[in-house]
Amino acid sequence: MNATNILAQKYFRGTVGTPEREWSLRQVIDRVVDTVTAWGLKDGYFVDASEAAVFNDELKHLIVEQKAAFNSPVWFNIGVKGVPQQASACQPYDALVSTPEGLIPIGRLVEDGAVGSKVFDARGVTQIVAVKANGRKHVLRLTTKSGHQLDVTADHLVWRASGRDTGRFVPAGELEVGDQLTWHRTDAWGDGEISQRSIAEAALAGWLQSDGFCGRYEGTNRSLTIEAMTVTPAELDWVTNALDVVLPGVHRHERKVTTQDTTLDCRRTRLY
Secondary structure, eight states: OHHHHHIIIIIOOSOTTSTTSOOSHHHHHHHHHHHHHHHHHHTTOSSSHHHHHHHHHHHHHHHHTTSOOOOHHHHHHTTOTTSOOOOSOOOOTTOEEEETTEEEEHHHHHHTTOTTOEEEETTEEEEOOOOOOOOOOOOEEEEOTTSOEEEEOTTOEEEEOSSTTTTEEEEGGGOOTTOOBOOOOOOOOSSSOOOHHHHHHHHHHHHHHHHEEEEOOSSSOOSOEEEEEESSHHHHHHHHHHHHHHSTTOOEEEEEOOOSSTTOOOEEEEEO
16 A cells, blocks of 8 residues: 555656546556666667567566566656656765765765675665766755755655655655755764674673673572673663663563662662
């Protein structure tokens, strides 16, 4: 249903209320795939018309069955008469891309042919599958209240979080003053990926060295024991969250510890 709503609201082309207005997924797929197939025939990508027909059928099958999907500029532009046939949104050379190695200009990724390199998207780490220089185009500069600037072409899609079409990707050229955008932030730690578990493990190890204990007590219970000492509710929450990530399901016991400074909420969290 979500895919159907997006299709109906965003990808049908033609003037509303006229026979030229698209009204079905079949029309949209035919428009895009038939156009791409025609380009392939014209530029010699296929041995003959029979091979092109197989390509056409297979690509339509992939889309209908949602085994793959084009990005939004393809649905917006390809096969639409009177609009530039641009299949990808654009940013200028020095637009920064968030990667595990830090922020890298998108132009350098294109120049280096960085297919397979790791980059961050809204959900985590992914890989570049293709790069292409799209020539010279007019570029908009979006300036946010917080002082950030984003240089993009008018058809580059951004996530609008307020106003008309709230909660959708919209072309940057449709934004109005006062619109709110969603800004995804990621941290980089150098060449490679570091999981949240790895971060929790390292942080907990440091905590146990400074304010904790790891070893065996003398006496009846000689099992391996880990203890973390905290003196504020914030510290306790921090240590508990790290333990939940690193040692989920391990039996633990928390008890209050009396201190000379009565303002402290001292707790000892022990795991066996």
